Amino acid sequence: MSGSDYRTGREGEFTYRGYDLDELQDMSLEEVAELLPARMRRSILRGLTVEQEKLLEKARNTTAQESANSPIRTHLRDMPVLPSFVEKTFAVYNGSDFERVRIEPEMLGHYLGEFQLTRTSVEHGQAGIGATRSSKFVPLK
Template sequence: MVSKQSKQSGRLPKRKEEFTYRGLTIAEMKKLDMNQVAALLPARQRRKIKREFGEEHQKLLDAVKAGETTIKTHLRDMIILPEMVGVTFEIHTGKEWKAVETTPEMVGHYLGEFALTRHSVSHGSAGIGATRGSKYVPLK
């Protein structure tokens, strides 16, 4: 049944669908083993998984599998895997920790993509005495 408001505007109401990654839901992806998940990912991520994760990466995966909900990490190069969905990571930016909650849309990306290390700078106006012309501005 279409509501009156959407009928008047000529558009159908937005339908909320379950997220799929290359035709698979997150629940289906969690059932796959690591090699099958790697086959779905882009080439760079697939190569990293085939060459196996390092010791630190394995510790992070073990913490995720243990059921921890908040994990602090320096591993900005860790690939977000389906079992990481729903976990909050505190990612180090070099100066501070940024809390990032993983969503299904993040699968296949790196943790570092969601905790930026550089910020845009917006400069204010020049102060008194900053330029030669500001010497003659009345101070009121």
């Protein structure tokens, strides 16, 4: 997705492919799918899974205030971010625990899992007890 696909107007108004957020939220799922990238469009037009349908209904029936207090928990990292998700908070599973993700308008056209990383950086310390013979000797500098 290039930078020209979504932008903030002069007044700070968000637009996605020529439509503002209110227009996107009034559209049907099939109309929104036509604006999304090809992979997401294909998965929506072929039909969402049962779990994805449940998540979509839960998001539609939950207000932004309710989701801020108790986020919508999900394992569905492959769920596309849709206009009905904007301003709501999700707890996305990253493999070990659920992390909060607040959906912003700029996240449209991405997947939920893109905003919650599954891997962390590893910082190795010095060799300690139980290390091999050769690694115990750290050169002095």
